Amino acid sequence: MQQLLNIAPEVADAIAQKLPVVALESTVIAHGLPRPQNLQTAQRLQAVVREGGAMPATVAIVDGKLNVGLNDDQLRLLAEADDIRKISTRDIPVAVARGLNGATTVASTIWIAHRAGIRVFATGGIGGVHRGSLPDVSADLPELARTPIIVVCSGAKIVLDLPATREWLETNAVTVVGYQCDELPAFYSRASGLPVDARADSPAEVAEIFKAQRTLGIESTLLVAVPVPQEAEVEAEVLQTVLDNALTEANRLGIAGAHLTPFLLSQMAERSSGATLRANIALLENNARVAAAIAREGVMP
Numbered sequence: 257m258q259q260l261l262n263i264a265p266e267v268a269d270a271i272a273q274k275l276p277v278v279a280l281e282s283t284v285i286a287h288g289l290p291r292p293q294n295l296q297t298a299q300r301l302q303a304v305v306r307e308g309g310a311m312p313a314t315v316a317i318v319d320g321k322l323n324v325g326l327n328d329d330q331l332r333l334l335a336e337a338d339d340i341r342k343i344s345t346r347d348i349p350v351a352v353a354r355g356l357n358g359a360t361t362v363a364s365t366i367w368i369a370h371r372a373g374i375r376v377f378a379t380g381g382i383g384g385v386h387r388g389s390l391p392d393v394s395a396d397l398p399e400l401a402r403t404p405i406i407v408v409c410s411g412a413k414i415v416l417d418l419p420a421t422r423e424w425l426e427t428n429a430v431t432v433v434g435y436q437c438d439e440l441p442a443f444y445s446r447a448s449g450l451p452v453d454a455r456a457d458s459p460a461e462v463a464e465i466f467k468a469q470r471t472l473g474i475e476s477t478l479l480v481a482v483p484v485p486q487e488a489e490v491e492a493e494v495l496q497t498v499l500d501n502a503l504t505e506a507n508r509l510g511i512a513g514a515h516l517t518p519f520l521l522s523q524m525a526e527r528s529s530g531a532t533l534r535a536n537i538a539l540l541e542n543n544a545r546v547a548a549a550i551a552r553e554g555v556m557p
């Protein structure tokens with residue numbers, strides 16, 4: 257396993273010295289955001305983590321190696337190449353065996369980050385239970401249930417069945433903390449009407465809960481849900497309309513599997529004249545900032 261991990265020297269140093277480190281995913285770069293905002297955002301997220309006093313570690317698979325911390329060329333490759341695969345945990349063995357390049361999802365990123373010794377990860381929205389009759393449950397969920405790491409996000413992506421996703425987290429012992437909020441945020445929107453398990457108002461409060469969880473030996477993720485900044489929130493009416501239209505279009509075209517999430521996100525950005533894209537970028541940056549502050553609380557063992 258250690259042979260397959262390729263940890264960037266500055267990230268390895270930070271981990272060894274128990275300094276704050278924040279892992280970042282790469283599917284959002286390769287498949288979640290359009291060009292050129294994807295590369296700009298990836299660079300910006302790394303800068304935000306550094307400004308917050310932590311070391312960024314963007315995760316991806318390059319030539320079959322599990323890279324933790326990417327250089328500029330690698331980031332550019334992920335953002336601009338046309339043949340970047342979306343790698344969830346089930347895809348890691350094939351990518352490794354065949355020496356492929358791939359962008360990692362929440363599931364595979366936390367799988368790798370945890371094994372590299374990182375305790376905090378930031379993203380936009382986690383995957384979850386999709387809407388519709390065919391059961392389609394993101395591999396993000398089971399990975400959250402078995403990976404002891406702090407995941408900072410803005411809830412699950414709005415395209416999902418949010419009540420079903422919330423139930424899944426509850427059943428599988430994933431503790432959900434609202435960061436300065438009393439209900440679970442809904443990605444582009446600050447409200448979902450769904451409960452959190454506890455509210456935390458500071459990075460120190462989050463760190464305390466995580467330390468208790470680690471002391472207890474509970475092996476699931478501590479999910480920290482941060483609402484999209486107020487000024488970037490998408491208006492409820494616009495959101496409902498573009499969401500309905502995106503779902504109808506996906507259904508009409510028979511889009512399924514790994515393509516579904518990227519398709520729905522891009523449809524919504526197009527149909528909202530970029531409002532959902534602006535919200536997505538704003539919440540990603542804000543979550544990276546909060547994650548850096550949490551990492552600085554000394555959550556490293």
Ligand code: PSU
Pocket residue numbers: 281283284287288289344360361362363379380381382383384393394395396413513514515517518521536
């Ligand atoms: N959040 C975003 N954009 C994204 C994703 C999340 O703002 O593109 C990605 C994440 O990498 C997440 C994945 O893990 O979508 C979930 O895809 P699926 O439902 O196919 O598991």
Ligand code: MN
Pocket residue numbers: 392393394395513514
């Ligand atoms: Mn799926």
